[in-house]
Amino acid sequence: MKASKYLLFAAIALPLVLSSCRGERFKHQPVHPNMNMDQQERFEPQEENNFFEDNRAMRKPVDGTIARGKLKADKAFYEGVNEDGDYIENIPVDVTKSFLYRGKKQYEVFCTPCHGLKGDGNGIIMANNYGYVPAPDFHTDFVRERNEGYYYAAIANGVRTMPSYATQIEVKDRWAIVAYIRALQYSQNVSKDEVEQYDVSLDSLNQAFAKKQEEEQAKKEAQKAKGGGEVSVERGKTIATNNACNTCHSTDGSRLVGPTWKDLYGSERTLDNGETVVADEEYLRTAIVDPTAQVAEGFAPSMVPYDHLSDSKINSLIAYIKSLSKNAE
Ligand code: HEC
Ligand code: HEC
Structure with missing residues (x-):
């Protein structure tokens, strides 16, 4: 009597326990006594469906219709x-x-x-x-x-x-x-005139500004003291990479957002105001720290100034750009 109870229990419980072993690799389909939504009939994306003439289960929106909320006719607003x-x-x-x-x-x-x-x-x-x-x-x-x-x-x-x-x-x-x-x-x-229309004191602002400038100056000097003063082609190359200059300037002659650096040094440059100048060291320096002062013809003035770089970094960049030119002595 007692043994048959255990048998009955085993007969019910064992299949349930086994059938719930999921998440492992099966050679065959897993036992799945509870037919839930996993088994419903449906079409997967890109699946074939012979019901339609073109045999595609995925349907195109009906020609000339637009789903609710998808009409973007107002170009000014959307684009x-x-x-x-x-x-x-x-x-x-x-x-x-x-x-x-x-x-x-x-x-x-x-x-x-x-x-x-x-x-x-x-x-x-x-x-x-x-x-x-x-x-x-x-x-x-x-x-x-x-x-x-x-x-x-x-x-x-x-x-x-x-x-x-x-x-x-x-x-x-x-x-x-x-x-x-x-x-x-x-x-x-x-404008100053407009500020003066309001009853505000600029003294505290000016003091805060002066303090910030002092801090920045101190930071620059600390960096210099840390031995950042070396000027070399190698360092210039690293600085160019670190500042992502190469996303806009190639070294192989191809045109990216900005002019290529290949043979740039010593070449004659035409500016967007029609002037021509020789790309000497001074030109390169200005191009880096104040790019809108001389804009190369045919390019947008989209380079930002790199005037935050230290002198030795800028000189290294110039040395590197020079090294890419056949015009360097
Ligand atoms: C977002 C793109 C962009 C980045 C980044 C960029 N530049 Fe430029 N650069 C330009 C464009 C565009 C011009 C041409 C327009 C001009 O002269 O301002 C230019 C011009 C120059 C010129 C003058 C080239 C010529 O033919 O007259 C030099 C030198 C230069 N960049 C150096 C650098 C250095 C060094 C860096 C990195 C520290 C850098 N650029 C980062 C876009 C960029
Ligand atoms: C991950 C950094 C990053 C974030 C975040 C970012 N921007 Fe920019 N944004 C840039 C860079 C870098 C450029 C210049 C791209 C170049 O010249 O290649 C730029 C350029 C621009 C310009 C073009 C300026 C010009 O040269 O005419 C506008 C406008 C602008 N961003 C607006 C925004 C707005 C608005 C947001 C927030 C929704 C934003 N940006 C978020 C990095 C960023």
């Missing part, structure tokens, strides 16, 4: 361009205070790591010198004079080496960020 494909000048939605705050929030989440809280390009990624292409300062005339559609497109499509943020930031938030960039630009370009 930042007008009918002719030119960037629109102004944000195509109402800019309210709360919209601006939304933009601030999103800007601080997505853009500050590179462009900085103030939009001056001093984000933490840039400050720590990870070798990323420097993010431009939003307060230069070159960037400030851009249309608002251009900023929108930069977020939606990316720009040169900056990736697109289309998957992370929804359309309306992109415009909110654009509005906030304009606010940042305004904050950094207020």
